[in-house]
Amino acid sequence: MKRFSRIFVVFFASIYSYGIFANLTSPEQYFPSYQADKHLRFDQIANYLNYVDKSTAKSKLIQFGWSEEGRPLYLLAVSSKKNIENLDEIRIRHEQLSNPYATRLNSHNLPVIVWLSFASHGDEPSGAHAAIKIIHYLLSNNQPEVNNWLNNSVLLFEVVANPDGFDQYANWVSGFYSDYPSSHAQHAKNTQKWPKSRGNHYWFDLNRDWLPQTQAESKARVLEYHKWKPNVLADFHEMQSNQSYFFQPGVKARINPLTPEQNIDLTKDLSNYTARAFDQASKLYYSEENFDDFYIGKGSTYPDLQGGLGILLEQAQSQGQQIQTQNGLLTFAQSVENQMTGITSMIRAANAKRKALIDFQQDFFRNNITLAQKDKVSGYLVQSQYDEHSLEQFLQLMSAHQIKVYPLEQDYQANDQLVFYKNTSYWIPLQQAQYRLIKSIFSRQTEFNDHTFYDVTNWNIALAYGLQHYSIEGRFFGVKAHEQPWDINRHAKTLQKTTNLTENAAGYLLDWRNGKNRFALSEILRNNIKVRVAKAQFKGVTPNGSKSFPAGSVLILRADNTKQAVTQFKNLVSQYNLRAHNLTTAHTPDGPDLGSDKVQLIELPKVATLAAPWVSQSEIGEFWYWLDKKIKLPLTMLADTRHTKWPLNDFTHLYLADGQYQNLTTQQIDQIKTWVDQGGTLIVTKRAAIWASQQQLIKNDYLSERDLSSPFKQNYDYANKESFYSEMRISGTVFKGAIDPTHPLGFGRTTPLVHLFRNDRVVLLETSTPFADVALYDNDPLTAGYVSPENINHIKNTVALTHHKVGSGRVIAFSDNPLFRGYWFDTAKMLTNSLFFAELID
Incomplete structure (x- = not known):
């Protein structure tokens, strides 16, 4: 050398x-x-x-x-x-x-x-x-x-x-x-x-x-x-x-x-x-x-x-x-x-x-500044009435990119059906130094001169975070925004205020719509605090009167917990700056009482995944990051040892990311099936969902590669073959769909609307099993980014999320990656529900 x-x-x-x-x-x-x-x-x-x-x-x-x-x-x-x-x-x-x-x-x-x-x-x-x-x-x-x-x-x-x-x-x-x-x-x-x-x-x-x-x-x-x-x-x-x-x-x-x-x-x-x-x-x-x-x-x-x-x-x-x-x-x-x-x-x-x-x-x-003055859009309103955590994360991200965001000082009626409330809404004017970056972040462009992309075609942050947002055309009349932009040191504390938990309460409630509560639940369970989840909407009695709470509300009842556990819960509320509601009685004016079987105990998930060379490393990494940094759960990565039996009985959940699961041996497949049949929860995404269909673990059929490719006609010269394959590919595009917010996998959502990020052509078809398909793509699904008309026809009205009972267990299948690059919060909520609430599904 x-x-x-x-x-x-x-x-x-x-x-x-x-x-x-x-x-x-x-x-x-x-x-x-x-x-x-x-x-x-x-x-x-x-x-x-x-x-x-x-x-x-x-x-x-x-x-x-x-x-x-x-x-x-x-x-x-x-x-x-x-x-x-x-x-x-x-x-x-x-x-x-x-x-x-x-x-x-x-x-x-x-x-x-x-x-x-x-x-x-x-x-x-x-x-x-x-x-x-x-x-x-x-x-x-x-x-x-x-x-x-x-x-x-x-x-x-x-x-x-x-x-x-x-x-x-x-x-x-x-x-x-x-x-x-x-x-x-x-x-x-x-x-x-x-x-x-x-x-x-x-x-x-x-x-x-x-x-x-x-x-x-x-x-x-x-x-x-x-x-x-x-x-x-x-x-x-x-x-x-x-x-x-x-x-x-x-x-x-x-x-x-x-x-x-x-x-x-x-x-x-x-x-x-x-x-x-x-x-x-x-x-x-x-x-x-x-x-x-x-x-x-x-x-x-x-x-x-x-x-x-x-x-x-x-x-x-x-x-x-x-x-x-x-x-x-x-x-x-x-x-x-x-x-x-x-x-x-x-x-x-x-x-x-x-x-x-x-x-x-x-x-x-x-x-x-000149371009902003000429733009027909003067800025964007953003709000999240309930998910204060996602809103705070959004504000911090905008601040990191030097984008000025101003709190509203009064409510704004955007249209007949949409109100932006001053306590949870922010104004992002285009007339500022970061005009171009703001336009990019809120882009919903769907038409492009060139259809070949090296990476994704859209990255709308408001859609990713699941935030309501609205573009204002013309000058911004009708509302007053704060003179000073949002600053984490000046405004962050106004987003979340810890509730004073009373000693004589019958129990305490955490609203699952708020991300802070989602990210603290594992810590609560890990501290041996008994937690129940309401499977139906109800009215609870608080010191300030009756209040409606949605399905998915998390309850810590004194009847379930020792004094020490209640004290520990209060400490966690303070530590994580959670907003909890005091409930004065377990009897409800409307909906199930808190001792009903519709208010069910849950347990701390024990999660494993398969770590193999034929599994998407980046998507396993995203899952690992989400558990480790967000919802605070350990993840056991099981190696692809072809001659060693996996200790699946040590886990409640097994997550299979996108990969080539035809590499599993017959013995490994049988082991997974037996574990599911005995009560395990299997979560599969993308090509793992195709494998689950092939193994009859879910009852959804899927489009084959031949089905997906047949509409595309080879009307290109050889020199332009890249354009032909680009039309077939989905590089990274945002679609809209609907999810049932009363289903345990849809808990924590305020509306059925969900924005899904897709960078693959896995298509699951509807099943005839009632209530199995939880989220579906819209009939007109394209929201932002590029996708060919042929692929739109493939995707519309198909399944984004489905759930199937298998013996005493269950299989939850996503046609996409719900954790795209660790920031697509809107679908990450569904995955989080899959971990905590799968056992609530009847």
């Missing part, structure tokens, strides 16, 4: 030899056992960044957060000594560019800010290894061009954006390190063991989490991003080994329509520098193909709606030390070398276009 080290040394010497100082130790010197084809761990890279920070006045290490597993999240700022000394002043001055009402700044003396991000996918390490070499080059060089870069730019190196996944991958490939490595594509190193290291601790794709911000890393990253609002964010990734090197722009027809034309032009200008650099190095590359720039929740697209440029760069993956590809042998050293070429080209381009980039960002936010 010495020859690979020599290749890199020759490259480094030939390109970067001029003016190198010896005062800063290089990565090759810093790591005693360094080899060009070896993978560094995160702690090694972190040590080097700390060393650099302490060794030169031209850098500053900024820790802006922690990963889920407790690793630090770093930015290393690299610039001239003067700029580093005045870094806070530069950042604050740069903030003015995003204030449309601030005095216009002269861009002549402002440095351009460039954020360089690497390894947001843990198994894409070449960019991080290239970054530390470039950092050393920049800080050890007296070349005029480099000095000019440092004087006129602040370079923010996010060397490892996903430390947890990065370390997992480094340990994996290092375990296969060889002096004489194999380059065969079928070598075991190229097939990571499950779970793979692309995602973070919960197996989430951090590059898709910029908008929903479900993960700790994303929340910290976006907060830091808005402190800087870089003019350029270059996002370095890896792709299939048989590719070469890609850089944006992508396919022009697939750019988000809210992206300004000048952004597109500047992206092209910058990419010309990258093309020139690769030409000069005689390296293969391509652009304006394959990748789009549509979903704004990616690192290379989010900046496009922040007055910056997001630019994606993708290097073919060498899969450890080396791999044989259709372009020849690809080594890790070569991958790193190519990423270095990409990094330097981005730095060179941003400096060359510095003034244009700064002026563009300043104009961007000013133009947003």
